[in-house]
Amino acid sequence: MALKHVNAVIVGAGAGGGVAAKELASAGLSTVLLERGQWYSAADCRKDDLLNQRTCVLGNAFGPDEARNPRVHVDDDGREQVVLAREFGYSNVAACVGGGTFSYGAQAWRYMEKDFRMRSTYGAVAGSTLEDWPITYDDLEPYYEKAEWEMGVSGDDSGNIFKAPRRRPLPMPPLSPNLEYRILEPAARRLGLHPFDIPMLRNTVQYNGRSACMRCRWCAGFACEVNARTGTHNTVIPVALATGNCELRTGCMVKEILLDDRGRATGVAYFDGRDELRRQTADVVVVSGSAVESARLLLNTKHRLFPNGLGNRYDWVGRNLQSHAYPAAMGLFDHDTYDDLGPGAQLAVSDYNHGNPGLAGGAMLANEFIRLPYQFLDRIPPSVPRWGAAHKEFVRKAYKRTVVVTGPVQEMPVFNIRVQADPKVKDYWGVPVARISGRKHPHTMEIQRYIATKAEAWMKEAGANLTWTTLHPPMAVGGQHQAGTCRMGDDPKTSVVNRFCQLHDVDNVFVMDGSVHVTNGGFNPALTILAMAYYSSDNLIKKWKGTRLR
Amino acid sequence: MPKWNGFGRRKFLGMGLAASGAATLVSCGRVKGPSWRFFTDDQSLTIQAICEQLIPPGRGPGAAEAGVPNYIDRQLTLHLKRHQQAYRQGLATVDNLSRQRFGGRFVQLSWVQQTQVLMDLEKRATPFFNLIVAHTMQGFYGDPRHGGNRDGASWKMLGLPFPPVRGRIKYESKAS
Numbered sequence: 001m002a003l004k005h006v007n008a009v010i011v012g013a014g015a016g017g018g019v020a021a022k023e024l025a026s027a028g029l030s031t032v033l034l035e036r037g038q039w040y041s042a043a044d045c046r047k048d049d050l051l052n053q054r055t056c057v058l059g060n061a062f063g064p065d066e067a068r069n070p071r072v073h074v075d076d077d078g079r080e081q082v083v084l085a086r087e088f089g090y091s092n093v094a095a096c097v098g099g100g101t102f103s104y105g106a107q108a109w110r111y112m113e114k115d116f117r118m119r120s121t122y123g124a125v126a127g128s129t130l131e132d133w134p135i136t137y138d139d140l141e142p143y144y145e146k147a148e149w150e151m152g153v154s155g156d157d158s159g160n161i162f163k164a165p166r167r168r169p170l171p172m173p174p175l176s177p178n179l180e181y182r183i184l185e186p187a188a189r190r191l192g193l194h195p196f197d198i199p200m201l202r203n204t205v206q207y208n209g210r211s212a213c214m215r216c217r218w219c220a221g222f223a224c225e226v227n228a229r230t231g232t233h234n235t236v237i238p239v240a241l242a243t244g245n246c247e248l249r250t251g252c253m254v255k256e257i258l259l260d261d262r263g264r265a266t267g268v269a270y271f272d273g274r275d276e277l278r279r280q281t282a283d284v285v286v287v288s289g290s291a292v293e294s295a296r297l298l299l300n301t302k303h304r305l306f307p308n309g310l311g312n313r314y315d316w317v318g319r320n321l322q323s324h325a326y327p328a329a330m331g332l333f334d335h336d337t338y339d340d341l342g343p344g345a346q347l348a349v350s351d352y353n354h355g356n357p358g359l360a361g362g363a364m365l366a367n368e369f370i371r372l373p374y375q376f377l378d379r380i381p382p383s384v385p386r387w388g389a390a391h392k393e394f395v396r397k398a399y400k401r402t403v404v405v406t407g408p409v410q411e412m413p414v415f416n417i418r419v420q421a422d423p424k425v426k427d428y429w430g431v432p433v434a435r436i437s438g439r440k441h442p443h444t445m446e447i448q449r450y451i452a453t454k455a456e457a458w459m460k461e462a463g464a465n466l467t468w469t470t471l472h473p474p475m476a477v478g479g480q481h482q483a484g485t486c487r488m489g490d491d492p493k494t495s496v497v498n499r500f501c502q503l504h505d506v507d508n509v510f511v512m513d514g515s516v517h518v519t520n521g522g523f524n525p526a527l528t529i530l531a532m533a534y535y536s537s538d539n540l541i542k543k544w545k546g547t548r549l550r
Numbered sequence: 551m552p553k554w555n556g557f558g559r560r561k562f563l564g565m566g567l568a569a570s571g572a573a574t575l576v577s578c579g580r581v582k583g584p585s586w587r588f589f590t591d592d593q594s595l596t597i598q599a600i601c602e603q604l605i606p607p608g609r610g611p612g613a614a615e616a617g618v619p620n621y622i623d624r625q626l627t628l629h630l631k632r633h634q635q636a637y638r639q640g641l642a643t644v645d646n647l648s649r650q651r652f653g654g655r656f657v658q659l660s661w662v663q664q665t666q667v668l669m670d671l672e673k674r675a676t677p678f679f680n681l682i683v684a685h686t687m688q689g690f691y692g693d694p695r696h697g698g699n700r701d702g703a704s705w706k707m708l709g710l711p712f713p714p715v716r717g718r719i720k721y722e723s724k725a726s
């Protein structure tokens with residue numbers, strides 16, 4: 001039986017799709033929200049240090065289903081390999097209602113003005129497609145504010161002299177300082193830096209009917225025990241459903257966007273939870289599958305008018321895949337640094353985001369989330385053997401005496417770091433899988449090294465008697481911060497969507513997720529994805545009211 | 551010292567028995583029973599010896615006593631199935647190397663000789679060595695519900711506050 005026609009169908013119930021569902025449904029559009037994963041709750045929040053979204057050596061807790069959703073990763077030597085969701089090259093982001101926001105660390109950063117104007121600020125960088133966004137920070141500011149107040153952000157960035165101007169402060173105060181904060185904060189001040197409390201999508205007091213954080217050690221990668229961490233699953237999606245205009249269907253894997261003879265979208269074809277192929281017709285299609293899957297969906301949508309995939313007339317879909325390179329500095333202290341007060345990450349400096357001599361960009365630096373024992377093994381200095389009595393003894397002595405400072409380096413976009421539809425490998429439903437290839441820009445590596453030295457200097461000032469650093473490898477991965485594959489721009493020849501996140505090719509298809517980011521800031525991207533979805537939905541609704549996009 | 555009252559050895563074993571329905575958690579060779587899922591009895595002895603080298607006793611149990619071989623055995627039939635062949639070949643390689651260098655199977659060598667063999671293996675950077683180091687660390691430092699870290703041994707060694715999840719006295723031991 002044919003499904004009832006709706007005004008809008010949204011593909012993916014993550015950060016972007018969740019906000020879009022709430023905005024469109026609240027504006028009176030009948031909406032169907034399709035999600036390939038499941039809707040988990042606090043009752044599903046088994047704390048498993050080997051099987052979660054951050055440490056997934058035994059698998060991912062919140063999807064995607066590993067056997068059904070392989071990908072192909074091509075390494076530096078051109079060797080291609082079928083990879084599972086638990087493997088690094090896969091570039092996984094959770095597949096569930098809430099998407100990444102269900103189990104993330106929840107840092108809620110606004111990008112800075114210069115992050116939207118990277119090309120104007122730094123000029124061309126050879127080998128990079130570095131470009132300005134078609135919109136500015138000022139265009140997005142009201143929507144950042146909307147995300148912060150509607151969903152709920154805690155923290156205090158009043159001490160951050162580098163931040164872009166904001167009209168309203170954050171709605172909730174920060175958590176009280178943990179031990180790492182008290183060690184790092186005075187050291188940062190002695191170095192002339194400007195430390196402040198990280199903004200977080202986490203309740204620190206009751207907000208929106210949900211309780212405050214109980215400060216457990218199981219945060220990033222896990223479901224929140226007390227529903228204090230904020231995602232689209234416990235804010236905008238329930239609101240969307242409560243309007244009566246939105247239907248959420250889980251376990252639904254979208255195969256392609258349906259197009260009529262003229263090349264306009266008429267809905268989507270998807271496999272439902274029983275693997276039956278269904279057609280959901282709609283006036284508007286919103287693609288919110290995250291950077292890898294959104295690009296894959298467009299590329300798998302073939303039509304007489306779009307033989308290389310929808311929106312891909314000039315070969316920009318899937319290009320410029322970005323994430324963040326994460327340099328880190330570790331320090332070993334001769335006193336305890338561990339007080340079991342989660343989530344751990346609390347203190348940041350924004351001194352190194354811009355203005356680094358000779359470098360195009362930089363990174364925010366912050367202390368790391370609590371390291372569970374198995375996670376701690378990644379934080380061992382190279383001078384310690386990998387196994388044996390010395391290894392065990394180091395772990396025993398150092399576990400509660402280390403601090404980690406790390407930060408997301410803004411990556412140089414590269415045309416050849418890309419997502420393609422693989423010509424051979426298919427998923428469980430017979431749809432070509434995403435194929436990821438490319439290598440980080442050398443300048444990204446250079447910025448990483450610079451930021452690592454700054455993090456190490458901070459650690460030394462804090463009194464560590466042994467310090468060491470690590471860098472991300474040159475291999476390109478999307479990961480949880482994936483972005484850039486459906487670039488936003490005014491010129492259809494060098495971008496995929498326009499300044500309203502609407503495909504240049506077909507004006508009733510919108511992309512609302514990290515895919516549209518031209519550059520990805522030196523910050524965790526979640527709040528920007530949320531703000532962009534508010535912004536883009538607002539524009540969609542304005543157009544809808546005039547023309548119904550027909 | 552943190553309190554681990556709710557999580558004593560007896561209780562843990564009890565939970566484990568309830569969870570897996572058989573005496574599988576006590577199957578690291580010290581206790582009678584043919585309960586290895588993947589390894590042959592011979593292989594299990596080699597695995598125990600390797601694990602014990604990777605995390606030796608001292609300030610608490612070593613890897614074998616902490617049930618790491620049980621973790622690996624169990625996961626090779628569950629989440630780590632795809633590494634079965636690597637283990638079969640890898641264990642054979644370890645014994646071959648032991649024979650070449652010291653004229654006996656790995657389990658027949660002295661502690662120092664065993665260490666030598668593993669250092670050789672590490673130098674060759676074989677995928678198997680990386681796997682068994684990673685899996686041993688997982689089994690020792692990871693959640694007891696997966697078959698290793700018996701009695702929360704490593705978490706006690708590190709002084710990790712109990713209970714593992716704040717506000718939960720009971721801790722699910724059943725693996726998913």
